[in-house]
Amino acid sequence: LAPMQQIARTAVAILAAGSSLPPILPLAVAAFAISPAPTTTRQTQRFSSSCKAATGTRPSTSTITMPPETDEGVDATSLPRWDLSKFGFSSPFSGDIDDHLDETRKLAEGFKAKYEGKLGDLSLLSAIEEYEQISIRSALVSSYLHLSYDTALDDDSLKKRKGALSQKQSEIYGNNLEWFSLDVAELDDAVLDQQYANEANLSKYKAFIDELRRQKPHNLSKDVERALTVRAPYAGTRPLVSFFDKELSLMRFKIDDTEDEVNMEVLLSRMQSSNDAAFRAKCLKVLNDGLAGSVSRTAALSLSAVSGSWLIENKERKYDNLRSRRNLDNNAPDVVVDSLLDGVRKAGVPLCKRFYTLKKAILQKTQNLEKMRWSDRNAPIDIGGSSEEKISWEKAVMMVDSGYSKFSPKMAELFRGMVDEKRIDVPAVDGKKGGAYCSGVVPGVGPYQLLNFDGTKQDVATLAHESGHGCHDILAYKQGYLQYHPPLTLAETASIFGEMIVFRDLLGQSSTKEEELSLLMSKVDDVLNSVVRQCSFDRFEELVHTARAKGELSAEELDGYWMEALREYYGKEGDAGGDSPFDSYDDASHLWSYVPHFHHVPFYVYSYAFADLVVGTLYNSFLTNKEGFEGRLLALLEAGGTKDFEEALSPFGLDPTSPTFWEDALDAHLGELLNEAEKIAKDLGYVD
Numbered sequence: 001l002a003p004m005q006q007i008a009r010t011a012v013a014i015l016a017a018g019s020s021l022p023p024i025l026p027l028a029v030a031a032f033a034i035s036p037a038p039t040t041t042r043q044t045q046r047f048s049s050s051c052k053a054a055t056g057t058r059p060s061t062s063t064i065t066m067p068p069e070t071d072e073g074v075d076a077t078s079l080p081r082w083d084l085s086k087f088g089f090s091s092p093f094s095g096d097i098d099d100h101l102d103e104t105r106k107l108a109e110g111f112k113a114k115y116e117g118k119l120g121d122l123s124l125l126s127a128i129e130e131y132e133q134i135s136i137r138s139a140l141v142s143s144y145l146h147l148s149y150d151t152a153l154d155d156d157s158l159k160k161r162k163g164a165l166s167q168k169q170s171e172i173y174g175n176n177l178e179w180f181s182l183d184v185a186e187l188d189d190a191v192l193d194q195q196y197a198n199e200a201n202l203s204k205y206k207a208f209i210d211e212l213r214r215q216k217p218h219n220l221s222k223d224v225e226r227a228l229t230v231r232a233p234y235a236g237t238r239p240l241v242s243f244f245d246k247e248l249s250l251m252r253f254k255i256d257d258t259e260d261e262v263n264m265e266v267l268l269s270r271m272q273s274s275n276d277a278a279f280r281a282k283c284l285k286v287l288n289d290g291l292a293g294s295v296s297r298t299a300a301l302s303l304s305a306v307s308g309s310w311l312i313e314n315k316e317r318k319y320d321n322l323r324s325r326r327n328l329d330n331n332a333p334d335v336v337v338d339s340l341l342d343g344v345r346k347a348g349v350p351l352c353k354r355f356y357t358l359k360k361a362i363l364q365k366t367q368n369l370e371k372m373r374w375s376d377r378n379a380p381i382d383i384g385g386s387s388e389e390k391i392s393w394e395k396a397v398m399m400v401d402s403g404y405s406k407f408s409p410k411m412a413e414l415f416r417g418m419v420d421e422k423r424i425d426v427p428a429v430d431g432k433k434g435g436a437y438c439s440g441v442v443p444g445v446g447p448y449q450l451l452n453f454d455g456t457k458q459d460v461a462t463l464a465h466e467s468g469h470g471c472h473d474i475l476a477y478k479q480g481y482l483q484y485h486p487p488l489t490l491a492e493t494a495s496i497f498g499e500m501i502v503f504r505d506l507l508g509q510s511s512t513k514e515e516e517l518s519l520l521m522s523k524v525d526d527v528l529n530s531v532v533r534q535c536s537f538d539r540f541e542e543l544v545h546t547a548r549a550k551g552e553l554s555a556e557e558l559d560g561y562w563m564e565a566l567r568e569y570y571g572k573e574g575d576a577g578g579d580s581p582f583d584s585y586d587d588a589s590h591l592w593s594y595v596p597h598f599h600h601v602p603f604y605v606y607s608y609a610f611a612d613l614v615v616g617t618l619y620n621s622f623l624t625n626k627e628g629f630e631g632r633l634l635a636l637l638e639a640g641g642t643k644d645f646e647e648a649l650s651p652f653g654l655d656p657t658s659p660t661f662w663e664d665a666l667d668a669h670l671g672e673l674l675n676e677a678e679k680i681a682k683d684l685g686y687v688d
Contacts, residue, residue: 616669
């Protein structure tokens with residue numbers, strides 16, 4: 001405890017001296033801050049969460065011999081690791097990185113001398129093109145170090161190297177490039193119109209320019225923005241969040257005295273795949289107890305700092321409410337996001353209770369469940385085959401490839417390319433970042449996926465999900481580095497659609513009603529985790545950030561807000577006389593402390609619900625009108641960040657700004673899946 005307490009005291013001293021998050025900036029700006037948070041991540045989906053086209057020759061799937069599922073565990077040492085040689089650096093400690101950044105600094109200094117205060121007189125197109133190239137150079141370094149460190153979190157020398165280079169990059173950006181986004185935002189409309197008239201190719205960057213200009217009401221002075229950027233690696237929230245990330249990655253858990261300690265990913269995997277309710281309850285208790293004490297206090301310090309920084313910057317930048325800053329970054333009006341959250345509360349929560357009532361009844365008959373605990377939330381419905389059977393990596397690849405191929409040969413081709421070119425770090429090993437994500441890096445180098453594959457059915461769904469992100473990135477690279485990444489409201493479209501097509505492919509291959517019900521129940525679990533659970537996370541953030549205005553938050557207070565949000569969305573537990581299908585929420589109080597989004601990207605989580613409901617509606621549209629659908633979806637993905645969600649979804653006849661859209665989407669997507677499951681469960685005699 002002593003070292004952690006010392007770190008905490010040091011962190012508090014830094015915060016007392018004044019710290020803040022860097023302002024929300026476009027993608028290129030983020031390249032200059034080596035952040036541990038990727039933009040597309042799967043870590044909060046379940047308990048464990050719980051972004052150039054491939055050119056290599058790809059074997060046909062018929063050349064791969066698929067071993068059967070096995071009860072034996074997956075051998076992590078035999079699973080593929082990603083190949084980062086495409087970055088052009090021999091190691092994170094290579095002097096080539098320092099030389100690369102020195103040259104980047106010179107280019108940035110020259111850029112500032114040439115263009116600052118002169119954008120109205122010189123070519124704005126040339127300025128943006130030069131800015132983009134400098135940003136790409138910096139992104140190569142930040143992405144390379146980010147990926148390298150996420151598979152070696154126990155390497156203190158690498159952490160120090162990463163931090164030193166982060167400081168250097170923040171200085172390069174703050175001293176030489178910070179002004180650019182501010183000056184573009186300040187251009188008179190008439191001057192900008194003349195620039196568009198003079199150079200036809202400038203329209204290619206219209207989405208980037210519009211993004212910068214939307215931020216104008218919230219920008220601070222150049223001196224203040226520069227100071228925030230330069231100081232961020234030293235006195236902002238980033239060092240504290242990075243420390244918390246590492247502490248979390250080092251956690252080990254002992255489930256049984258006869259077994260070795262395991263990391264969090266393995267613990268969660270075993271809990272979610274077990275048919276033994278007592279074992280699941282034991283796993284959750286081990287997890288919750290492990291998170292208590294020093295870990296939750298460190299998490300509380302980090303989250304208190306992040307929410308405090310978010311609070312003060314919202315005031316200084318004059319955002320309307322807690323989510324407005326994230327909503328603006330997503331180009332999603334506050335009213336649309338509020339409508340989503342309201343729709344989930346009204347229509348999603350009743351569907352949630354209805355589903356867990358069904359699940360409880362099935363578990364009572366198939367696993368002799370006596371009480372429905374929180375540890376049973378993701379319990380497998382094991383009536384169509386054993387959930388504890390392990391799926392080999394090769395089998396998982398073939399399952400995803402098969403599903404993708406039946407919908408889009410193009411997406412299947414891109415998926416095989418990511419596998420063949422070693423763009424996926426597969427195994428769940430010690431010292432590795434938990435969960436899963438896809439990092440888009442830069443066009444021509446990315447994407448790269450990080451998984452923690454342990455051979456479960458959920459791991460197959462995660463592979464389909466993250467590979468959807470990868471396909472999205474590759475298709476959108478044609479928009480260039482500044483504009484390829486979509487707003488968060490659309491960033492999950494390909495990933496969740498990828499999951500859906502693989503799910504429907506497997507469902508179509510079901511040979512029995514029992515297997516079909518098992519798959520449906522697992523899918524509804526996933527949808528609820530993406531929609532209702534993520535909105536409960538958003539509610540937790542709302543409670544935390546609101547309370548932060550009254551002072552620093554303790555771990556005990558955060559425990560309370562977590563349980564308050566849980567009961568709002570899942571109901572008061574049955575043992576306490578409530579209407580929830582769950583009889584007990586024992587050992588759930590500290591689970592907030594390992595959700596990374598709260599620390600890295602406040603108010604990000606609603607984008608999962610947004611995307612899942614949009615994709616569910618898109619998939620229903622696909623089923624009723626398959627003609628030309630693949631082309632329309634690929635066009636949406638290729639647009640990257642050049643279209644907002646209204647423009648992107650209009651070819652499908654969808655309008656998320658409609659007041660009834662979200663409730664209708666919940667009924668059509670989640671409601672229909674639940675109807676299917678209830679009908680089969682009744683036919684099989686599991687419910688009356």
